[in-house]
Amino acid sequence: MTDSDSDDQQNGAPSGSSRGQRRAAARAKAQAARQRQKARARRGRWAIQGALGLVIIAVIVGIVLVVTQSVRPEGPGPANMAGDGITIGRDFKAVPADAQSASAAPSPTTTAAAADTVKISVYLDYLCPICGSFGATNNEYIKGLVESGAATVDYHPIAILTNQSLGTKYSQRAANAAACVATYSPDAFFDFNTAMFAKQPKEGTAGLTDAAILTLIKGVPKITQTDSIARCISDKTYVPWVVSATQRALDGPIAGSSIGKVQGTPTVLVNGQEYKATTPFTTAEFSNFVVTAAGNSYSDTATSSATPTPTKK
Template sequence: MTDNASDDKTLTKNQRRAAARQKAQAARKKQKRRQRTGRVLLQGGIALALVAVVVIVVVVITNSIRPAGPGPANMASDGIRIGQDFVADTTPALAADDEPVPSATTAASDTVDIVVYLDYLCPICGQFEAANNEYIAGLVDSGAATVEYHPVAILTNQSVGTRYSNRAANAAACVANYSPNSFFDFNTALFEQQPEEGTRGLDDAALSDIASGIDGVVDPARIATCIDDEEFGSWVTAATQRAIDGPIPNSTVETLAGTPLVLVNGQRYDPSLPFTNEEFRNFVVTAAGNSYADSSTATPTPAPAESDAPAEPAESTTPAPTETPAS
């Protein structure tokens, strides 16, 4: 058997040293090549990571400085007002840099103004709707009252990252823009199918299905595209901030501190919980009566017929009638 050891015996001492040096030099060169390759790969990885970070930063900055888009038609006040036969007031869309125009009050006539600021994820808003939606519908349909809905998104962080409050408010804006006379029914349906706070909420397809399922809705395909694209998403953010900053038009309320905020002829409704329809209808008659007494006119007649029974109190485990805006 022949090996390197036997071969080395035939070499002189100097030859063996020279051979050892050659082997050592070859090993060092190989190690240097590995080190250079590692540095190149490391530097390339760092460069790619830096590029990814830069891209993310650019996207974030771009999104943060991107100007707000125009608002939906029929919501020039940041809300949509609905009158007799559930017909919405029509208004042009606001440009991105326009200030909202408060709706004209009807307090000098025999029509009561009801204004509701709501978040579609807010459980207390759902309780208010369950107790009073049918009553409000009767007043509006008969012409005894108008109702103006202001969808806001203060519970953005309460839907496991899906931003349900924003998406639902955007869906409402889409309906206001493309099928305004369907808004009351869409608003009702959103609360009938309201998800629980802290859940993912309804996805965009479900929101589109609700809209398309309303009798008489106009252009459901266009509404579905509006919902998918969040066409009025930036408007939702801007309108919410305007409400939080205040003041609330046509009232003495300075800012939106929580939802629901309910105004009747500019007077704030401060309910006891659980909600009862009897309490709210009494407040409507009182607020309307006070307003008309001040203007030396007859008391309006928004009170329901005697045959209408108060709705059963809505169950509630919530300790307060308003919710703190999410940060």
């Protein structure tokens, strides 16, 4: 033992070995504290990384859902509109046609009419004021041709003025209602179409509510299955078809016609030839165009046989 150690012990001071032990213990405690701190830091990083991982997974799932919903196949389109239009023949009977996918390319209806039967096709928007004017001028003339069997008329409801009704999407809703009528009460479609334009709202207004459209429909004497039509309107069953059919018309081609695509409404075709009208419309001008388009196979005073139901291939 050294003199200094002896002195420390005599004075009650800790020996050098005791001080060393305490220093070692302090170092051990400090090291343990640092390890605990590092462990907490690692756990914090893991928690952050885990949370980020969950966020990334949620984002990926969200993207997948959006993509899946955007590319999912749509439900069926309306019945009797396989070519994106309903064909009305003699005695105002609709030519039957199977439903197709709302997003499918239109397959033209094969209306095997008599040789002297004219095919009139009308692309219309129920908010379009010019469509209303064309109908007001020529509806009775077309009605006479169809009633006698001298012509058939195809109606193609589209919605190019959806954003012109103060946010209510009247054009789209009206075209959906037309698809509902075509599906559940097709033989009343001519009268429904006439009634819709008789109550046509002005462009730039909110248009008719769904309830008002349904009231109008119930006022058409030939309408049947009004409960099914009401659900169809309320559920907006055929809105996806309206959107797709409108885009198809605007993109073209228009099968069996002289035009590549629809550029506005009304677009009126007679035997595939576009009626380029002057305004104001006159029945004389349209009837002359019908005769010209039909050529030698037709005169507007002719009587033809009834339009036969197309043969399914």
